[in-house]
Amino acid sequence: MTLLTPQFRLNLTKLADHAVGMEQQGKSPAGRQMRVEQRARRARGMAWPVRIGLLGCLGTAIWQEPTLAPDLHDGMKSAVASIEARLEENEQVAAFFKSWTGERLAQDAPNLSASLTDALSN
Incomplete structure (x- = not known):
């Protein structure tokens, strides 16, 4: 039995095997390490826009209230x-x-x- 999607044509048994493999991978130390690395990569990617926004807010606050700095x-x-x-x-x-x-x-x-x-x- 096959599952038709717009992009892929997957066999349901392959999909089930993939899900079992991902579950086992998530429980292994290597799987946890991979998830931690992905989370760290996402966090580093979001850090620079947050830093720019923080500096913009800080600059605006100092511009509006000179006694701050x-x-x-x-x-x-x-x-x-x-x-x-x-x-x-x-x-x-x-x-x-x-x-x-x-x-x-x-x-x-x-x-x-x-x-x-x-x-x-x-």
């Missing part, structure tokens, strides 16, 4: 000022923001950061 907040403010200055100097970036925010906002606003803020707040 005054030195880091001052460093963040100086980094933002430096990035804004470099964006203002770069003609390609200026053209991108003008096209993204619209010529009207770029002409009305005194600088690109204000025009971008206006465009995102609307």
Whole structure:
């Protein structure tokens, strides 16, 4: 008797033998070690997005509440000022923001950061 699936055509006896083999493999020390290694691999794969999210939350908290880490907040403010200055100097970036925010906002606003803020707040 065969079981038809969209991807495979399996014999039910082979499927049963496979299930018994997996059960025995799970009870052996090698099977446990394999499961532990797979779980560790999944955990390592999820660690970097969690770390990035944690750093983003930490940065947001420091930005909103400077008393948490005054030195880091001052460093963040100086980094933002430096990035804004470099964006203002770069003609390609200026053209991108003008096209993204619209010529009207770029002409009305005194600088690109204000025009971008206006465009995102609307």
